[in-house]
Amino acid sequence: MPRAxxxxxxxxxxxxxxxxxxxxxxxxxxxxxxxxxxxxxFEMSPAGMQELVFYDTADGLYDCCWxxxxxxxxxxxxxxxxxxxxxxxxxxxxNPLRMFKEHTHECCSLSANLHRRDLxxxxxxxxxxxxWSMEAGGPPSSLRTFQGHTxxxxxxxxxxxxxxxFLSASGDTTVRVWDLRQPGPTLTLAAHAxxxxxxxxxxxxxxxxxxxxxxxxxxxxxxxxxxxxLTVLLGHNYAVRRVLWSPHAETLLASCSYDMTVKLWDTAxxxxxxxxxxxxxTEFAVGLDWSMLSEGLLASAGWDxxxxxxxxxx
Amino acid sequence: MEAGPSAQAFNRLSILSKQMLPVxxxxxxxxxxxxxxxxxxxxxxxxxxxxxxxxxxxxxxLTKAKRGGLRDTDAIELLSTVFKAVxxxxxxxxxxxxxxxxxxxxxxxxxxxxxxxxxxxxxxxxEEVPVRTVNRQCSSGLQAIAxxxxxxxxxxxxxxxxxxxxxxxxxxxxxxxxxNSRISEFPKAxxxxxxxxxxxxxxxxxxxxxxxxxxxxxxxxxxKAAAAAAAGKFKEEIVPVKTKVIDLKTQAxxxxxxxxxxxxxxxxxxxxxxxxxxxxxxxxxxTAGNASxxxxxxxxxxxxxxxxxxxxxxxVLGIFRSFAAVGVDPAIMGVxxxxxxxxxxxxxxxxTDDIDxxxxxxxxxxxxxxxxxKLGIDESKVNPNGGAxxxxxxxxxxxxxxxATLLHEMRRRGRAAxxxxxxxxxxxxxxAAAVFEAGGEVDNLMNARATTGPNTQLSRDAVFDGICDxxxxxxxxxxxxSVHLCSAVLHQS
Numbered sequence: 001m002p003r004a005x006x007x008x009x010x011x012x013x014x015x016x017x018x019x020x021x022x023x024x025x026x027x028x029x030x031x032x033x034x035x036x037x038x039x040x041x042f043e044m045s046p047a048g049m050q051e052l053v054f055y056d057t058a059d060g061l062y063d064c065c066w067x068x069x070x071x072x073x074x075x076x077x078x079x080x081x082x083x084x085x086x087x088x089x090x091x092x093x094x095n096p097l098r099m100f101k102e103h104t105h106e107c108c109s110l111s112a113n114l115h116r117r118d119l120x121x122x123x124x125x126x127x128x129x130x131x132w133s134m135e136a137g138g139p140p141s142s143l144r145t146f147q148g149h150t151x152x153x154x155x156x157x158x159x160x161x162x163x164x165x166f167l168s169a170s171g172d173t174t175v176r177v178w179d180l181r182q183p184g185p186t187l188t189l190a191a192h193a194x195x196x197x198x199x200x201x202x203x204x205x206x207x208x209x210x211x212x213x214x215x216x217x218x219x220x221x222x223x224x225x226x227x228x229x230l231t232v233l234l235g236h237n238y239a240v241r242r243v244l245w246s247p248h249a250e251t252l253l254a255s256c257s258y259d260m261t262v263k264l265w266d267t268a269x270x271x272x273x274x275x276x277x278x279x280x281x282t283e284f285a286v287g288l289d290w291s292m293l294s295e296g297l298l299a300s301a302g303w304d305x306x307x308x309x310x311x312x313x314x
Numbered sequence: 315m316e317a318g319p320s321a322q323a324f325n326r327l328s329i330l331s332k333q334m335l336p337v338x339x340x341x342x343x344x345x346x347x348x349x350x351x352x353x354x355x356x357x358x359x360x361x362x363x364x365x366x367x368x369x370x371x372x373x374x375x376l377t378k379a380k381r382g383g384l385r386d387t388d389a390i391e392l393l394s395t396v397f398k399a400v401x402x403x404x405x406x407x408x409x410x411x412x413x414x415x416x417x418x419x420x421x422x423x424x425x426x427x428x429x430x431x432x433x434x435x436x437x438x439x440x441e442e443v444p445v446r447t448v449n450r451q452c453s454s455g456l457q458a459i460a461x462x463x464x465x466x467x468x469x470x471x472x473x474x475x476x477x478x479x480x481x482x483x484x485x486x487x488x489x490x491x492x493x494n495s496r497i498s499e500f501p502k503a504x505x506x507x508x509x510x511x512x513x514x515x516x517x518x519x520x521x522x523x524x525x526x527x528x529x530x531x532x533x534x535x536x537x538k539a540a541a542a543a544a545a546g547k548f549k550e551e552i553v554p555v556k557t558k559v560i561d562l563k564t565q566a567x568x569x570x571x572x573x574x575x576x577x578x579x580x581x582x583x584x585x586x587x588x589x590x591x592x593x594x595x596x597x598x599x600x601t602a603g604n605a606s607x608x609x610x611x612x613x614x615x616x617x618x619x620x621x622x623x624x625x626x627x628x629x630v631l632g633i634f635r636s637f638a639a640v641g642v643d644p645a646i647m648g649v650x651x652x653x654x655x656x657x658x659x660x661x662x663x664x665x666t667d668d669i670d671x672x673x674x675x676x677x678x679x680x681x682x683x684x685x686x687x688k689l690g691i692d693e694s695k696v697n698p699n700g701g702a703x704x705x706x707x708x709x710x711x712x713x714x715x716x717x718a719t720l721l722h723e724m725r726r727r728g729r730a731a732x733x734x735x736x737x738x739x740x741x742x743x744x745x746a747a748a749v750f751e752a753g754g755e756v757d758n759l760m761n762a763r764a765t766t767g768p769n770t771q772l773s774r775d776a777v778f779d780g781i782c783d784x785x786x787x788x789x790x791x792x793x794x795x796s797v798h799l800c801s802a803v804l805h806q807s
Binding site for chain 1: 319320322323326327329330332333334335
């Protein structure tokens with residue numbers, strides 16, 4: 001399993017959608033509570049993971065996200081509420097290219113639109129979600145702000161099939177589905193009885209979402225039937241920090257948790273949907289990503305300053 | 315807003331630590347395996363894989379009775395043509411069919427049922443596959459689809475063929491034998507004896523549908539059908555029929571291939587229709603021009619569970635959602651759709667606004683336009699490719715024919731059409747309606763490819779029997795909807 005060590009606690013890991021061997025890791029000192037941040041870009045090679053470039057920031061970085069339009073553009077979400085745009089091919093003095101600062105509290109999630117590739121969303125602990133455009137020469141301010149949640153919005157994610165639709169998961173225990181064409185959320189899902197830290201769209205069924213919560217469970221929902229979850233995945237012993245559907249298999253899900261494990265689930269297998277559990281982290285596992293380009297490849301990042309890349313078959 | 319560093323740190327710490335408070339385990343809500351035996355047999359839990367889906371819907375051309383190209387074609391030839399077409403399109407092994415249900419109205423009951431069985435042999439369907447007919451008058455083709463869907467849901471079989479046929483050239487509407495004298499004691503029974511055109515006049519009179527409204531409706535039907543035919547929109551649903559015609563004068567027999575509907579009159583005008591005489595009532599409004607044509611034709615629809623469709627790699631054309639048949643006053647039987655559509659929608663949990671396309675049979679312009687207005691349906695959603703006034707109404711086939719036209723239209727519209735309705739009025743005072751949902755697959759399964767080597771991506775239990783273990787080795791077919799998901803993957807593969 002190729003591994004990399006980061007100087008600070010790793011918070012988020014993302015495979016590049018363009019380059020199968022490139023991976024971005026957002027990190028923060030002191031678990032993101034106080035101190036600086038550092039954004040890494042690693043290159044995976046037969047010799048292991050080599051650091052391509054890194055950027056220091058004044059505050060911790062909680063999430064990062066590759067642009068879907070340009071292979072060298074990377075976004076970071078910071079504890080000071082700002083979103084920064086980096087060009088990994090540009091010289092260090094040119095970076096960051098831009099900064100979007102509007103969130104009044106920690107910005108913790110970024111999502112790039114797969115259809116209108118200049119658009120991205122950010123969500124923050126100020127209970128709001130903001131829509132931005134990365135177009136060169138575009139406005140420095142957000143295109144739109146989505147209010148509605150009453151507590152931190154931990155995760156925001158565009159629907160892979162519908163360029164106008166996205167979901168948000170919040171500590172107010174709801175998951176909301178929004179549509180750019182509508183003024184408010186099109187669905188407010190009372191997903192759990194406790195904070196919902198993460199949610200993701202199924203890549204093969206545009207009506208299915210998975211939600212992960214502080215209550216240690218993952219629930220799979222059909223947005224057309226929000227009254228009742230389709231299935232509950234139990235197995236984590238602490239809060240579920242991230243849940244992601246596989247881009248290559250309709251019923252596979254990966255999750256990472258404060259119980260330090262990363263788990264693989266298959267929703268089609270009942271009654272025991274848990275397929276695999278990996279415990280390579282020795283602290284909270286908080287970052288997780290599937291590779292779009294290499295089928296079955298996973299990456300996780302933890303507060304133990306480790307980034308691990310492995311294949312789901314291992 | 316901005317807090318001092320230590321206050322901010324404290325805030326972050328408190329938000330994070332709230333996520334770690336011990337909570338009671340989330341309730342276990344998923345079903346447990348029953349330890350009392352074979353859990354698969356015990357727990358019948360409907361999943362999306364159990365949905366009844368339509369994988370093929372095809373029809374013959376519709377031609378005028380007694381004059382058109384199919385006038386000398388019997389029910390056996392019509393049915394076997396559509397049976398074979400559906401099987402050829404899906405490459406389905408005919409032995410997999412659990413039952414064949416054929417809607418048929420006017421053919422003599424036992425003989426028609428036998429003709430349907432003979433047709434199945436003509437189409438290469440083995441003797442193990444049973445056949446039956448169903449007759450709910452004008453809705454028979456739709457009733458056949460509903461019966462197959464219900465049987466699939468009941469678990470009688472997983473693949474069923476529904477069809478409809480009518481040969482009005484050789485078996486016209488007729489009443490044989492005497493008339494029970496006690497009918498006169500029951501007004502509703504009397505209503506059952508009224509000629510269909512008289513019920514149309516009753517509807518026009520009772521609900522104030524003027525002659526002009528009816529003629530304009532009829533012209534729109536012809537214009538829409540003509541535009542659709544010219545644009546080649548019927549190409550996907552029509553199966554040419556190889557048959558013969560006997561010349562009306564010389565009696566010479568000629569082999570022909572009939573491949574187009576012949577009832578459409580592109581150049582019809584309101585003025586031309588206004589000149590026609592009302593035939594069912596003096597000073598009436600129903601004429602040959604604003605009534606459905608008498609027609610020969612057949613259609614077939616192949617239904618199966620979604621699990622079967624995935625197993626066979628068949629794209630889903632539509633999903634069967636609901637069906638309702640309701641009774642109405644026989645004397646105004648044309649109001650049938652106005653009663654049946656709300657019932658079918660209620661079953662599906664939908665409203666008229668949720669429906670993107672309607673196929674409402676135009677038995678008469680009077681009842682069709684009344685029903686549309688009564689339900690407040692946007693007329694632009696109804697019969698976008700014309701209706702029975704232009705295309706014809708082969709009684710037993712109509713329900714299946716409308717379903718084929720509807721599903722192909724919805725497929726052409728892609729994401730713009732999610733739900734569709736087929737409905738018709740029924741002689742003797744009923745209405746029937748069914749709700750279909752788009753299959754969601756606007757492209758045929760073209761990106762699917764088999765992977766070689768041992769399947770390590772999916773658990774054994776996740777892959778359905780039949781997908782794993784193709785030709786003895788474990789292969790799996792992984793469909794990739796790459797265009798929507800990630801273009802980079804498409805470029806790579």
